[in-house]
Amino acid sequence: MSNLMDKAVEAIGKGGYGTALTGAGISAESGIPTYRDPGNLYDQYDQGKQGGMLGVLMTNPEKAPEILSTFFNKLQEAKPNTGHIGLVELEKMGLLKSVITQNVDGLHRLAGNSKVLELHGSIYRMLCTVCGIKKQMEQNDLFAIADEIPNKLGTITSITEIMTGILPPCSCGGPQRFDFVSFGESVQELNEAVLDVTSCSWMLIVGTSGVVHPAATLPTYAKNNDAFLIEINPKESDLTSQCDIFLKGSAGQVVPELVNALKKAGVGNK
Numbered sequence: 586m587s588n589l590m591d592k593a594v595e596a597i598g599k600g601g602y603g604t605a606l607t608g609a610g611i612s613a614e615s616g617i618p619t620y621r622d623p624g625n626l627y628d629q630y631d632q633g634k635q636g637g638m639l640g641v642l643m644t645n646p647e648k649a650p651e652i653l654s655t656f657f658n659k660l661q662e663a664k665p666n667t668g669h670i671g672l673v674e675l676e677k678m679g680l681l682k683s684v685i686t687q688n689v690d691g692l693h694r695l696a697g698n699s700k701v702l703e704l705h706g707s708i709y710r711m712l713c714t715v716c717g718i719k720k721q722m723e724q725n726d727l728f729a730i731a732d733e734i735p736n737k738l739g740t741i742t743s744i745t746e747i748m749t750g751i752l753p754p755c756s757c758g759g760p761q762r763f764d765f766v767s768f769g770e771s772v773q774e775l776n777e778a779v780l781d782v783t784s785c786s787w788m789l790i791v792g793t794s795g796v797v798h799p800a801a802t803l804p805t806y807a808k809n810n811d812a813f814l815i816e817i818n819p820k821e822s823d824l825t826s827q828c829d830i831f832l833k834g835s836a837g838q839v840v841p842e843l844v845n846a847l848k849k850a851g852v853g854n855k
């Protein structure tokens with residue numbers, strides 16, 4: 586590991602800026618359930634496999650209160666872990682320009698990264714289905730709404746009721762939904778993400794298995810533009826063969842190790 590860590594430090598020390606691509610793995614370390622791990626939503630609600638959270642809800646609307654309450658309870662307990670905080674450190678050191686994430690849980694923003702591109706949207710944003718305005722929610726506001734879910738959804742029968750029965754209406758009167766990306770919808774902020782990965786000097790790939798497109802193609806864009814690719818994952822993934830080095834371990838363990846190694850080598854601002 587130490588030899589590989591030296592290589593990572595050397596590559597980052599050459600200058601330019603980096604970007605990080607993160608996935609469910611880093612959130613799982615904060616207690617957010619992933620869809621794909623055994624025993625989680627994909628297993629329990631097989632028909633929803635294609636559509637992520639919204640797909641599960643659409644195929645099992647009568648289970649919506651239970652599914653959503655469980656998710657919000659986990660979210661309420663979740664705090665950014667040392668992996669998230671390490672990425673904030675890298676930004677403060679003047680090394681990391683942006684975090685591109687597939688996670689909808691808002692933990693990167695909560696940790697303090699200033700540029701977070703949320704490809705799959707965010708549970709902390711409301712989207713008006715009529716006028717299209719988006720509004721960011723504070724944690725307290727979101728959890729106040731979440732606490733009401735079991736009451737509001739007692740008689741739920743359709744996805745429309747799920748989407749419009751939870752959030753307050755927009756000032757235009759239109760129903761609002763959570764602004765996360767569901768099956769068949771376009772990912773968000775992709776152009777900005779492509780710009781960052783095609784101009785970065787190095788890229789961290791953290792806690793993502795490289796199976797969900799188009800996020801999984803971003804490392805290829807970076808590689809084609811001569812970026813140095815560093816993967817941090819507990820086990821090898823579909824992306825490993827493209828990466829210059831693979832640092833085995835959890836985000837919460839390896840990202841802080843990388844930060845310390847960079848500081849020791851005098852790379853970046855203090």
Ligand SMILES: [Zn+2]
Nearest residue numbers: 713716755757
């Ligand atoms: Zn509106």
